[in-house]
Amino acid sequence: MGNGLQMAKANPAPHTYWLPNLLTAFNLFCGLLSILLALETYASGVREAAEYALSAWLLLAAMVFDFIDGKVARWTNTVSEFGVKIDSLSDFISFGIGPAVLSYTALLNAIPETGRAAACLAYLTAGGFRLARFNCESSPLPAWPYFTGLPIPAASALMSTLTLVTAEPAYEGAPRFLGRTFSNLPPAVFGTGTALLMVILAFLMVSRIPFPAFKHINRRNLLVLCGVILFFTVLSLIFPVGQVLLLVLCLYLFMGMYQYFLHRILGLQTKPGQDRITRSVTHS
Numbered sequence: 001m002g003n004g005l006q007m008a009k010a011n012p013a014p015h016t017y018w019l020p021n022l023l024t025a026f027n028l029f030c031g032l033l034s035i036l037l038a039l040e041t042y043a044s045g046v047r048e049a050a051e052y053a054l055s056a057w058l059l060l061a062a063m064v065f066d067f068i069d070g071k072v073a074r075w076t077n078t079v080s081e082f083g084v085k086i087d088s089l090s091d092f093i094s095f096g097i098g099p100a101v102l103s104y105t106a107l108l109n110a111i112p113e114t115g116r117a118a119a120c121l122a123y124l125t126a127g128g129f130r131l132a133r134f135n136c137e138s139s140p141l142p143a144w145p146y147f148t149g150l151p152i153p154a155a156s157a158l159m160s161t162l163t164l165v166t167a168e169p170a171y172e173g174a175p176r177f178l179g180r181t182f183s184n185l186p187p188a189v190f191g192t193g194t195a196l197l198m199v200i201l202a203f204l205m206v207s208r209i210p211f212p213a214f215k216h217i218n219r220r221n222l223l224v225l226c227g228v229i230l231f232f233t234v235l236s237l238i239f240p241v242g243q244v245l246l247l248v249l250c251l252y253l254f255m256g257m258y259q260y261f262l263h264r265i266l267g268l269q270t271k272p273g274q275d276r277i278t279r280s281v282t283h284s
Contacts, residue, residue: 017078020070020073021069026065027087031097037051042105059160096127100121103120107159107162107166111195119195119199120198123198127205147211149205149208150253154253158250161245161246166190204256209257211256
């Protein structure tokens with residue numbers, strides 16, 4: 001009977017295979033809607049900030065579905081090569097083409113078309129290489145708690161939240177650093193800074209810098225995680241949501257680069273297995 005239970009766990013019911021694939025389809029659906037909405041808004045010539053903000057929210061929703069589908073696949077023991085491939089294809093559309101189109105139409109209007117196209121091409125190419133490297137280097141070994149290179153969903157989320165920040169209305173009588181922070185900058189300066197940010201994200205995606213994956217959460221650090229979530233939730237009630245999300249993503253980038261600076265550039269001693277961890281690719 002024990003062997004029968006083990007076989008049941010190892011071989012899940014066939015009807016469970018559609019669950020992670022359905023979530024992946026939702027990821028792709030949100031990405032396509034975001035692209036279509038951004039293009040339609042750009043073609044209309046009205047340039048409504050609310051429409052671009054909705055496009056950014058759709059990309060963030062796609063990131064949520066991308067996170068959940070992997071969890072569901074592991075929980076139901078339905079991880080498959082097909083699931084990995086279709087997930088990467090969806091990620092390239094939602095987190096590669098989606099942010100590139102959104103940035104081109106909403107954030108880079110004040111710089112020449114050549115600069116806009118170059119920044120988007122650098123981001124899109126790096127995202128494609130990032131996903132292709134994952135497909136080539138992934139292995140059946142247990143997932144390590146680090147990503148090798150910046151995950152493309154994180155890069156997409158950063159560009160999406162940047163769009164949200166520029167679309168948020170300023171509080172009446174609020175200090176200058178609140179509300180529409182970046183829209184207070186001259187358009188050319190903001191566009192140039194956004195293009196530079198996309199190039200930096202492209203470099204981080206194809207780099208070997210380890211970024212936290214937060215895949216292994218035990219009881220000890222669960223309370224810490226809940227406290228952090230509660231803190232940023234309260235913070236979002238005081239400040240615009242886009243600014244809070246942008247702060248979270250900037251802290252995430254800082255964590256990865258700070259660790260790389262300590263362990264690689266300064267040559268500090270790493271923990272056992274750290275070199276093995278940082279060379280492993282765990283996800284897109």
